[in-house]
Amino acid sequence: MTSLGGAFFAVIQRDLSIAMRHRGDLLNPLFFFLIVVTLVPLGISPEPTRLAAMAPGMIWISALLATLLALDNLFQADFADGSLVQLMLSPEPLWLLVLAKIIAHWLVTGLPVVLFSPLLGMILSLPGAGFLPLLLGLALGTAVFSLLGAVGAALTVALHKGSVLLSLLVMPLYVPVLIFGTSAVQRAVDGMNYGGVMAILAAVAAFSLLLAPFAAAGALKVGING
Amino acid sequence: MSSQPLLEFRALTFERDDWPLFSDLCGALKAGEILQITGANGCGKTTLLHILATIQAPTAGSLHWQGRDISRCRQEYLTAMAFVGHQSGLKLSLTPRENLHWLSQLQPLSRVSSGAALARIGLAGFEDVPCYTLSAGQLRRAALAILCMSEAKLWLLDEPLTALDVEGIADLEALLLGHVAEGGGVVLSSHQPLAIPALRTLALDAMTEVAY
Numbered sequence: 362m363t364s365l366g367g368a369f370f371a372v373i374q375r376d377l378s379i380a381m382r383h384r385g386d387l388l389n390p391l392f393f394f395l396i397v398v399t400l401v402p403l404g405i406s407p408e409p410t411r412l413a414a415m416a417p418g419m420i421w422i423s424a425l426l427a428t429l430l431a432l433d434n435l436f437q438a439d440f441a442d443g444s445l446v447q448l449m450l451s452p453e454p455l456w457l458l459v460l461a462k463i464i465a466h467w468l469v470t471g472l473p474v475v476l477f478s479p480l481l482g483m484i485l486s487l488p489g490a491g492f493l494p495l496l497l498g499l500a501l502g503t504a505v506f507s508l509l510g511a512v513g514a515a516l517t518v519a520l521h522k523g524s525v526l527l528s529l530l531v532m533p534l535y536v537p538v539l540i541f542g543t544s545a546v547q548r549a550v551d552g553m554n555y556g557g558v559m560a561i562l563a564a565v566a567a568f569s570l571l572l573a574p575f576a577a578a579g580a581l582k583v584g585i586n587g
Numbered sequence: 588m589s590s591q592p593l594l595e596f597r598a599l600t601f602e603r604d605d606w607p608l609f610s611d612l613c614g615a616l617k618a619g620e621i622l623q624i625t626g627a628n629g630c631g632k633t634t635l636l637h638i639l640a641t642i643q644a645p646t647a648g649s650l651h652w653q654g655r656d657i658s659r660c661r662q663e664y665l666t667a668m669a670f671v672g673h674q675s676g677l678k679l680s681l682t683p684r685e686n687l688h689w690l691s692q693l694q695p696l697s698r699v700s701s702g703a704a705l706a707r708i709g710l711a712g713f714e715d716v717p718c719y720t721l722s723a724g725q726l727r728r729a730a731l732a733i734l735c736m737s738e739a740k741l742w743l744l745d746e747p748l749t750a751l752d753v754e755g756i757a758d759l760e761a762l763l764l765g766h767v768a769e770g771g772g773v774v775l776s777s778h779q780p781l782a783i784p785a786l787r788t789l790a791l792d793a794m795t796e797v798a799y
Contacts, residue, residue: 371692375681382680382717443674446642451693452665458693586643 368453369461376465386434391473394427398481409486416485417495417546421539424474424499428506431470432531433524435462435514436581445518449581459581460574463511471503487550494549497559498542501566508566508573509534515580538565591654592617593741593772594639599648601634608634612648614789616772618740621763621783624776626791632776633673635791636745639774640670669694669739673746675730679719683710683729686718690733704735709758723750734762742766744775757782 380387401419402412439445448458478499479492487495513531517523541562548555592615599612608631616622624632637643639650641661650657652664677686687701699707705714708728718726727750734742742763748756760782763773 368692371689375678375685375689378685379678379680441674442678443672443676444678446640446670446672446674447676447690447693449642450640450665450668450670452662453693 368451369457372448372458372461373465373468376462377468380465380469386431387469390427390431390470391477393430394423394474395477395481397423397426399484401485412486413488413550416482416487417491417543417550419485420478420481420487420495421499421502421543421546424478424503425506425535425539427474428470428503428510429528429531429535431466432506432510432514433527435466435511436518436584437514437523440518440585445581445585449585455578455581456574459511459515459577463507463574463577466511467504467507471500471507474503475499487546490552491546491550494545494555494559498545498562501559501562502538502542505538505562505566505569506535508569511577512573512580515577516584518581518584520584538562541565592651593653594774595651595654596639597649597651599635599638599650600646601631601638601643602646603634609791616741616774618770618772619767621767621773621775621781621786623781623786623788624774624791625778625788630791632791633745636670636672636743636774636776640668640743641665642670666694667739668741668743669734669737670743671730671733671745671747673749675726677718677726677730680717682715682717683721683732684714686729687732687736691736694733694737694739699736701732701736704732705729707735707758708732708762709755724752724755727751728755728758731759731762734766740771742771742773742775744773746777747775748777748779748781 398420401415405415406412436445439448449455451458475496478495482492482495510527510531513527513534516530517527520526541558545555545558545562548558595615597613600610601608612635614622624635626632634643638645641650641657641664652660652667657664676690677683678689681689683705684701687704691701702714705711708731710725710728710732713721713725713729718729721729727747731744731747734744747759751759756779763775763781764783766773
């Protein structure tokens with residue numbers, strides 16, 4: 362009998378090494394994120410005051426879309442080659458293995474977006490006070506995107522061309538995160554206290570971390586059966 | 588002990604879109620037995636194996652593991668069962684060794700090392716090449732290498748002979764016979780006849796013909 366942690370870390374390690382061997386898939390969301398934001402000054406206006414006004418929303422929206430782009434692949438590839446079935450037939454608790462997959466997914470899609478966001482803040486002339494709440498907010502927000510997105514990805518796993526449905530399913534759940542995330546940055550830029558808004562984001566992240574792995578595990582069972 | 592079947596299924600019915608695929612299917616597998624499920628394409632062999640592996644739920648009927656309802660002892664059942672599906676469960680970008688390592692962390696597989704398992708199934712020298720460079724038959728062998736490592740009592744194999752060459756089929760037959768000699772049980776689906784004495788068969792299309 363293998364240890365509980367063994368399976369958990371084996372899933373993370375496997376998903377990370379698969380991601381490293383498909384670098385194109387790995388870089389796709391990040392490139393999307395970078396390209397959208399760098400096109401804004403070219404397409405709208407290079408004027409710093411106008412860019413600064415748009416910066417929080419623009420960065421958050423492209424971060425949201427970038428993670429949505431990669432969400433489809435969370436369970437789909439494993440379902441197609443039969444390894445998802447092996448995952449579900451493991452005697453280990455399924456929610457733990459699902460959580461491992463979500464963490465690996467966040468490490469390859471969410472984390473690069475967070476790390477590159479200061480650079481994009483500079484491109485969009487974001488005032489200095491906005492950088493810390495942008496980083497913090499995106500770290501929490503992308504984690505929520507991966508966690509809640511996993512529930513949608515699990516529900517639509519057995520559907521062919523389920524990605525449209527997936528976007529429709531998870532978008533309403535993403536909207537509150539987007540609103541609180543942008544408002545935290547905006548408040549910091551306006552010189553106001555953003556602690557309350559960040560606390561709400563943290564609460565949403567904690568709530569998602571607590572419930573999403575169970576919901577996604579349940580959704581996988583339903584998704585496979587249907 | 589010997590009279591108690593390993594796996595028993597009672598009155599299994601499965602309906603897809605209100606159309607019965609099979610109904611009132613009963614059967615039992617004792618330790619040391621190999622049960623081959625035969626039947627035409629689309630008659631429900633894979634579905635039956637998925638139901639036996641608890642991947643899908645039957646519309647009606649029940650499964651019993653060593654006399655107990657599986658819904659009561661699913662955890663124990665999963666540790667005692669190995670399933671190799673029609674899809675290999677292997678990641679093409681990983682090597683056979685990496686794939687087996689991952690699977691061995693999920694399942695209680697530890698009897699032999701992944702290298703020894705791959706050598707036994709005829710993949711020596713291919714342990715560390717990416718799976719996408721392997722042929723269909725070699726991939727099938729890599730998927731079946733899990734069985735060499737498995738400590739599971741019950742093997743559920745969906746079309747294990749697909750793409751295997753004559754030698755591969757002989758290797759698999761030897762593997763199956765070794766497993767049942769140690770008191771294990773095997774349920775497999777296949778169209779091809781197997782050179783295994785005392786093989787029991789369950790013809791699925793005959794069952795449906797009887798039903799209508």
